[in-house]
Amino acid sequence: MLSDKTIEEVEALKRRYPDPRGAILPSLYIAQREFGWLSPEAFEAVSIVLGVPKAHLRGVASFYAMYRHKPVGRHLIQLCTNVSCMIFGAEDLVSLLKNRYGAEVGGTSPDGRFSLVIMECIGACEAAPAMLVNEDFHNNLTENNITEILEKYK
Amino acid sequence: MIELTINGKKVSTEPKSTILQTALKNDIYIPHLCYDKRLAPYGGCRLCLVEVEGQKKLLASCSTPTEEGMVVHTETPKLHKARGTVLELLLVHHPLDCPVCDKAGECDLQDMAYKYGKTESRFVRQKKSSPSDIRSPLIEMSSNRCVLCGKCVRICGEYQGCGALGMIGRGFPTTIKPAFGDVLECDYCGQCIDACPTGALLGKPYKFQARPWLLEEKETICPFCSCGCTLTVGVREGKILRSRGSEDKGINKGDLCGRGRFGFDYIYNKDRLKTPLIRLNGELVPASWQEALLYTAENLKSVINTYGPSSVGAIGSHRCTTEDNYMLAKFMRNVVGTNNIDSSARFGHAIVQNAFYMGFGVKAPPIRLDSPLGKELILVIESDPTVTHPMLGLNLMGAAKNGSRLVVIDSKETKLTRLGSKWMKLRPGTSHALLNGIIKVLFEESLFDRESVKNITNLRAIEDLTKGLSLDNVSDITGIPKGDIAGLARDIAKAKSRLISMTLGVSDNTKGLDTVLSAINLLIVLGEGPETLQIPAEFSNTYGLYKMDVRPDTGFEADKGVVEMLYKPGGLKAVYIVGEDPVVNFPNASKITETLRALEFLVVQDIALTQTAGLAHVVLPASSWAEKDGTFINAEGLCQTIRKLVDAPGQAMPDWQIIRNLSLAMGKDIGAGRLEDVQREVKDLLGKESYCFNGLLLNPLPYARLKAADGDYPLVLVIRDLLQHSGSMSTRSRSLSLVVADSFLEINDADASKYGISDNSYVKLTSPNGSIYLKSKVTGLVPQGVVFTPTHFPHAGVNLLTNERTSGTTVPDMVRVEPAGARPER
Numbered sequence: 001m002l003s004d005k006t007i008e009e010v011e012a013l014k015r016r017y018p019d020p021r022g023a024i025l026p027s028l029y030i031a032q033r034e035f036g037w038l039s040p041e042a043f044e045a046v047s048i049v050l051g052v053p054k055a056h057l058r059g060v061a062s063f064y065a066m067y068r069h070k071p072v073g074r075h076l077i078q079l080c081t082n083v084s085c086m087i088f089g090a091e092d093l094v095s096l097l098k099n100r101y102g103a104e105v106g107g108t109s110p111d112g113r114f115s116l117v118i119m120e121c122i123g124a125c126e127a128a129p130a131m132l133v134n135e136d137f138h139n140n141l142t143e144n145n146i147t148e149i150l151e152k153y154k
Numbered sequence: 155m156i157e158l159t160i161n162g163k164k165v166s167t168e169p170k171s172t173i174l175q176t177a178l179k180n181d182i183y184i185p186h187l188c189y190d191k192r193l194a195p196y197g198g199c200r201l202c203l204v205e206v207e208g209q210k211k212l213l214a215s216c217s218t219p220t221e222e223g224m225v226v227h228t229e230t231p232k233l234h235k236a237r238g239t240v241l242e243l244l245l246v247h248h249p250l251d252c253p254v255c256d257k258a259g260e261c262d263l264q265d266m267a268y269k270y271g272k273t274e275s276r277f278v279r280q281k282k283s284s285p286s287d288i289r290s291p292l293i294e295m296s297s298n299r300c301v302l303c304g305k306c307v308r309i310c311g312e313y314q315g316c317g318a319l320g321m322i323g324r325g326f327p328t329t330i331k332p333a334f335g336d337v338l339e340c341d342y343c344g345q346c347i348d349a350c351p352t353g354a355l356l357g358k359p360y361k362f363q364a365r366p367w368l369l370e371e372k373e374t375i376c377p378f379c380s381c382g383c384t385l386t387v388g389v390r391e392g393k394i395l396r397s398r399g400s401e402d403k404g405i406n407k408g409d410l411c412g413r414g415r416f417g418f419d420y421i422y423n424k425d426r427l428k429t430p431l432i433r434l435n436g437e438l439v440p441a442s443w444q445e446a447l448l449y450t451a452e453n454l455k456s457v458i459n460t461y462g463p464s465s466v467g468a469i470g471s472h473r474c475t476t477e478d479n480y481m482l483a484k485f486m487r488n489v490v491g492t493n494n495i496d497s498s499a500r501f502g503h504a505i506v507q508n509a510f511y512m513g514f515g516v517k518a519p520p521i522r523l524d525s526p527l528g529k530e531l532i533l534v535i536e537s538d539p540t541v542t543h544p545m546l547g548l549n550l551m552g553a554a555k556n557g558s559r560l561v562v563i564d565s566k567e568t569k570l571t572r573l574g575s576k577w578m579k580l581r582p583g584t585s586h587a588l589l590n591g592i593i594k595v596l597f598e599e600s601l602f603d604r605e606s607v608k609n610i611t612n613l614r615a616i617e618d619l620t621k622g623l624s625l626d627n628v629s630d631i632t633g634i635p636k637g638d639i640a641g642l643a644r645d646i647a648k649a650k651s652r653l654i655s656m657t658l659g660v661s662d663n664t665k666g667l668d669t670v671l672s673a674i675n676l677l678i679v680l681g682e683g684p685e686t687l688q689i690p691a692e693f694s695n696t697y698g699l700y701k702m703d704v705r706p707d708t709g710f711e712a713d714k715g716v717v718e719m720l721y722k723p724g725g726l727k728a729v730y731i732v733g734e735d736p737v738v739n740f741p742n743a744s745k746i747t748e749t750l751r752a753l754e755f756l757v758v759q760d761i762a763l764t765q766t767a768g769l770a771h772v773v774l775p776a777s778s779w780a781e782k783d784g785t786f787i788n789a790e791g792l793c794q795t796i797r798k799l800v801d802a803p804g805q806a807m808p809d810w811q812i813i814r815n816l817s818l819a820m821g822k823d824i825g826a827g828r829l830e831d832v833q834r835e836v837k838d839l840l841g842k843e844s845y846c847f848n849g850l851l852l853n854p855l856p857y858a859r860l861k862a863a864d865g866d867y868p869l870v871l872v873i874r875d876l877l878q879h880s881g882s883m884s885t886r887s888r889s890l891s892l893v894v895a896d897s898f899l900e901i902n903d904a905d906a907s908k909y910g911i912s913d914n915s916y917v918k919l920t921s922p923n924g925s926i927y928l929k930s931k932v933t934g935l936v937p938q939g940v941v942f943t944p945t946h947f948p949h950a951g952v953n954l955l956t957n958e959r960t961s962g963t964t965v966p967d968m969v970r971v972e973p974a975g976a977r978p979e980r
Contacts, residue, residue, distance in 0.1 A: 040333070043334075053318070053320070054317075054333040055307070055317055055322075055331075059307070062323050062324065
């Protein structure tokens with residue numbers, strides 16, 4: 001279930017639109033934050049607060065690729081492997097993440113700490129390779145500094 | 155009005171209407187797959203493209219508003235080409251399995267491909283090939299055939315207020331399914347089946363039964379609730395195979411609920427009676443009509459000769475036609491010579507009739523199923539018309555969607571509490587107190603025009619009554635905060651148009667004469683007339699049987715109604731029950747059984763061997779609704795024809811013929827050689843009804859505080875109908891039983907843990923009248939201190955616990971629950 005504070009947050013969003021369906025996308029993000037991913041319980045909770053059927057919510061969510069449709073680790077690493085990042089060794093970083101943390105592409109490390117997603121260009125070619133960890137941006141990655149950076153995410 | 159030209163024809167139309175609406179209204183057909191007039195324009199299928207002069211692009215006519223002077227073309231080579239391409243693209247993925255598709259022959263996609271499609275496709279791509287979802291009891295989903303027009307999703311969500319389906323995914327793999335691909339659990343109204351333009355959604359009972367073009371389709375009226383929807387019934391080789399709604403036909407305009415669509419198969423239940431039965435040595439044994447009628451006549455005559463005509467009673471049926479009921483009334487009054495005749499309406503519609511006469515001074519409540527539309531404020535009291543009267547329910551939801559303020563006063567969460575503007579959680583059975591509280595606020599704050607109602611009798615008495623009330627007290631009784639009551643009163647007073655809606659049926663145990671009268675008081679004070687209180691009759695012909703005088707109250711105090719017939723052992727000596735199963739449908743079943751067993755002679759005439767029939771000395775087999783001609787009168791008073799669609803099984807006969815033959819056997823000819831003779835007399839009787847207005851009268855009724863919950867029976871038992879059932883006859887329908895086949899007890903989580911009850915386990919439910927066993931359903935949807943159950947199911951015996959209401963006061967049925975391990979044999 002959503003916490004009272006979160007329910008209030010969704011209620012506030014709902015009030016901003018003449019039709020509660022207008023608040024679906026931001027509300028799902030809030031639920032995702034709470035539940036870690038868009039689980040059936042997350043849809044259920046948003047459905048109750050917004051008064052929009054679950055099937056409709058799931059229909060909207062399933063249209064977008066950037067919602068988390070399956071459980072993810074505590075931290076989500078989104079690493080770019082497009083041309084510039086690739087030239088500067090992004091593929092090595094992928095193997096490093098796999099070997100050191102056990103985080104496969106599209107998967108989660110066995111300890112549930114990291115999930116790894118390969119993303120398309122994030123516009124940081126001048127300082128490639130680059131990645132997002134949750135909502136934090138990191139560039140100029142090397143095999144050395146990436147482990148240092150990831151130490152901050154327990 | 156806007157003038158425009160379509161295909162060279164000058165047409166005029168309302169402002170804000172679309173090109174497609176205008177064209178269809180003027181008999182110009184534009185192909186379309188995703189448009190449905192009940193829904194907002196969608197513009198998804200791109201088949202309704204039209205050319206508009208002066209516009210470079212082709213426009214989707216379903217979502218383009220008309221403009222003055224527009225010149226529209228709907229059939230040009232360019233459009234044919236565009237539509238052909240759209241269809242070509244749709245058919246890339248759509249499997250060409252028309253030979254095994256039940257929709258073939260009445261499929262929009264097929265028809266359009268026939269008209270505009272190309273013989274060969276230029277595109278190659280894999281066909282969709284996922285297996286059909288056959289898990290749901292009544293609706294099969296074949297996503298391969300789906301063209302993603304979204305009509306089912308929108309009908310379900312926007313129109314039915316259910317929202318069970320969504321368009322899940324994106325692009326090619328998008329599928330119509332429930333949120334997580336789980337089993338479709340919904341209202342099972344089947345509206346999506348009728349809406350689907352392809353064979354993606356199909357009714358399972360009709361699956362592989364017949365090609366649509368081999369069906370003979372006939373129109374008749376639904377046998378369940380009093381809305382009186384028109385069904386288009388498909389018959390093949392003497393068997394009804396399906397029923398559907400036809401666009402624009404009947405009061406329902408093509409909409410149907412699950413009962414009308416799937417429930418007709420109750421007539422094919424194996425317990426249908428095929429021959430008359432006579433009790434010999436304690437057993438019911440088959441007999442010929444001649445034997446049965448002579449035996450019945452002899453016994454009735456002997457009872458009449460020994461104890462007099464007033465020792466015989468009869469019960470009519472809301473399931474039988476107006477003609478049948480007329481004949482029964484005529485038989486009792488002319489052949490037996492008594493007014494002892496009554497029906498299930500005694501516990502429902504008769505109360506409403508009585509209250510309207512007492513308060514508004516009118517004889518028949520003026521019911522309009524579309525009355526909610528356009529009202530500023532609608533108050534629904536302890537009822538869920540979306541379940542009991544689905545068409546009224548649709549109109550309530552439609553009104554709420556179009557801006558009416560819908561306030562629902564109910565103890566239980568329902569579709570209306572979710573979709574309405576406000577839900578006031580009320581303790582069950584206390585709406586009478588709430589209404590009195592509202593009237594008090596009206597007086598206290600002078601919220602009504604006193605001058606215009608000052609001459610109405612008892613205005614002062616009502617004021618005195620409410621003066622004695624305190625809002626704190628009302629809030630205490632009803633459980634609704636004081637501020638909410640006052641706020642509601644102000645809203646009601648302020649509204650420019652208002653409506654109160656509720657339902658009152660035979661199994662209802664939270665509302666009664668007091669509730670109806672206090673609602674009438676409220677409306678009279680506000681200067682409103684009888685049309686602002688909508689309490690429709692319960693079943694298909696409840697209104698009709700009442701009109702046919704199947705009731706005792708024609709002026710003689712000595713006349714006996716159901717209370718004397720069924721609840722006073724030894725009161726009567728012989729009873730003739732036509733098309734009714736009081737042991738299952740009426741409250742306090744054990745008392746009824748005791749009374750019926752004490753009779754010297756009991757005749758039951760019905761379509762199936764009901765529990766009541768099991769007690770009879772003679773059982774007469776009758777034709778069901780689909781096996782005879784006649785009329786049903788719906789809640790609005792509309793006389794509608796039902797038609798003989800199939801033959802009755804065995805020797806079953808229409809009720810009116812049985813009654814006529816029985817009179818002949820008793821030595822009296824009451825006419826009625828043919829149905830037309832009966833109908834002529836019925837028409838005369840209906841014609842006699844003149845408008846009656848006796849003046850307004852306020853009926854001050856203090857709220858007698860309910861017996862407080864005591865230690866022995868701490869919970870209030872509330873009977874609530876199910877959407878899939880109507881009375882008990884629908885439980886004989888195989889299709890409807892696939893959805894709900896057994897009774898259950900809804901109990902709040904907190905109460906459940908208090909009494910040690912786990913979900914989906916058997917519980918023993920005890921009232922002062924007895925005990926029964928039900929499966930529990932632990933839920934947060936019901937309040938604490940109240941348990942809910944439906945009565946429809948004969949084997950559950952819920953009505954063993956309830957009490958008959960003989961006075962006008964609503965007395966709730968109190969019960970206790972305890973865990974019961976396994977369900978003992980009964």
